[in-house]
Amino acid sequence: MLERRADRLWTYEEPLRFLGFEIGRITTVIRLSSGGLFVQSPAELTPDLRAALSELGEVRFVAPASKLHGHLNMEEYREAFPGVELLAAPGLPARRPDLTFDALLGDTPDPRWSPDVDQVAVMGNRWLTEIAFFHRPSGTVILGDVGYHVGRESPLRTRLMARTMGVYGRVGPTLDFRLTIRNEATFRRSIQSILAWEFDRVIPGHGEVIETGGKRAVIEGFDRLLD
Numbered sequence: 725m726l727e728r729r730a731d732r733l734w735t736y737e738e739p740l741r742f743l744g745f746e747i748g749r750i751t752t753v754i755r756l757s758s759g760g761l762f763v764q765s766p767a768e769l770t771p772d773l774r775a776a777l778s779e780l781g782e783v784r785f786v787a788p789a790s791k792l793h794g795h796l797n798m799e800e801y802r803e804a805f806p807g808v809e810l811l812a813a814p815g816l817p818a819r820r821p822d823l824t825f826d827a828l829l830g831d832t833p834d835p836r837w838s839p840d841v842d843q844v845a846v847m848g849n850r851w852l853t854e855i856a857f858f859h860r861p862s863g864t865v866i867l868g869d870v871g872y873h874v875g876r877e878s879p880l881r882t883r884l885m886a887r888t889m890g891v892y893g894r895v896g897p898t899l900d901f902r903l904t905i906r907n908e909a910t911f912r913r914s915i916q917s918i919l920a921w922e923f924d925r926v927i928p929g930h931g932e933v934i935e936t937g938g939k940r941a942v943i944e945g946f947d948r949l950l951d
């Protein structure tokens with residue numbers, strides 16, 4: 725059920741209905757050099773997923789992309805994996821007072837995952853600061869709602885909806901996110917920080933993984949936001 729993408733890197737696509745259309749949400753699993761697992765945007769922890777994760781290693785860190793993306797199932801991971809640390813995105817502790825977070829994610833990766841994983845806080849939007857991750861060994865950028873990528877493999881209805889939301893066939897945020905960027909220079913700087921990473925693969929929050937040519941896709945997807 726976990727799809728191996730590269731050495732120590734897996735994804736899992738969870739079906740999700742959003743505004744009446746099928747759009748999967750992608751969970752990324754990284755095995756750190758230290759052996760533990762770093763799970764980004766955790767999917768519902770079904771018995772099958774729990775077993776699959778346990779086979780890969782000990783789940784050590786669970787991270788959302790933002791206060792809106794990738795935090796829904798965190799409590800299940802806390803219960804299932806006693807040693808796990810839950811990481812918060814900016815604004816998430818206030819939305820999830822039921823959870824106790826072990827750390828707040830910002831621009832600087834913790835030394836416990838920094839040998840393998842770097843991160844950038846994508847800022848500049850009025851409502852939402854998202855954390856973008858970079859798995860250095862496999863050259864993979866991992867996004868949330870800042871990186872939709874709905875392409876030809878998606879169902880027709882999803883493609884039509886993606887068109888309306890301004891995310892069909894390109895990597896990038898939806899129209900409403902674009903329209904609520906408050907500080908363009910700050911947003912641009914964040915995307916430039918992502919582009920400074922040496923990557924080829926992009927795992928979007930929703931849609932289809934780009935196995936190769938990811939950097940070009942990000943440059944093209946954000947073109948009007950980078951001027």
Ligand SMILES: [Fe+2]
Pocket residue numbers: 792793794868869929930
């Ligand atoms: Fe999302």
